[in-house]
Amino acid sequence: MNTISKDIKNRLFKTWLEKEPIAEFENWVYSSTELKDQMDSDSYYEFLSFNYKKTNAISDLKNLIELQLTQPELETWNLKRHLINVKERNKNCIESIRKFYSLNCKGYDFMDSLAFDFGLKLEVPYISQNVVSFEELTEVQKEKIISDFYPEIQDEINKVMSWLENENIVLLGKSNEFGKLKYIDNRTESQKAKKNYTVEKSWWEFWK
Structure with missing residues (x-):
């Protein structure tokens, strides 16, 4: 090639x-x-x-x-596609937001904010909508959750997009021996700083 x-x-x-x-x-x-x-x-x-x-x-x-x-390029394009879907609030943006949480769990922990501040609220809607699963949400409830994400989610997307464009994050298109997606992390220490995420007590009470 x-x-x-x-x-x-x-x-x-x-x-x-x-x-x-x-x-x-x-x-x-x-x-x-x-x-x-x-x-x-x-x-x-x-x-x-x-x-x-x-x-x-x-x-x-x-x-x-x-x-x-190449496989890394294809994986990068796929991630950018999901980021653009959400940034532009396209009709399939909900599935892209849910994908953020899935990708974080699979190894892309640089997406922690997109995963926990936004994706998790769709995966575990009991926190805000008092239902057990995403599938139980009405269209009105989905729209309410999504509307509350903007414009903050766009700022997070811009950050991740800039990391990909500037090669602060380089996807490798393969997994490690534990099945986790691999990437090269060229970010500064300040860019790597993570939030401390806590899950509301009511969610834990519900699952007891």
């Missing part, structure tokens, strides 16, 4: 996120000398010969784009 520039990968990422019309991406592929120069000939031909007007073209195009990525 040839090395392609960050600018090209950003363009691929934008298309992968469906932030750019597929017709614009098609025109760019045909006209971009940089893409031709930097991408290996077989991959470049795949983009040139791709049928951008077929049914489900975007889904197949995403698969084609993913072939240009």
Whole structure:
């Protein structure tokens, strides 16, 4: 696989996120000398010969784009996708917020604030809504919880996004011997500082 520039990968990422019309991406592929120069000939031909007007073209195009990525890059893109979903409050932002808690538990402990200040309140809604599980929440209750997250959650997302962009956090796309997701932590000590999280007594009483 040839090395392609960050600018090209950003363009691929934008298309992968469906932030750019597929017709614009098609025109760019045909006209971009940089893409031709930097991408290996077989991959470049795949983009040139791709049928951008077929049914489900975007889904197949995403698969084609993913072939240009290493596993760490793909994992980073997936995390950024969830962060952007929540920052922009897209329709699937609830699942992305829940994902923050899951990823923290799986090893991405640099996401502790997103996990415990926000994700946990959806995973354990008894704390604020007096129900046992997320599945018991009404749409009104979900909207109330989510609305209370903003704008604070966007500040946390900006922080994590900056760590990824500046390579303060570098995802490795693999797990350690204990099954925990691995990453390189280049943050300063102040950036690594964690909050002391406590769970309300009523939650513990409920589970006794």
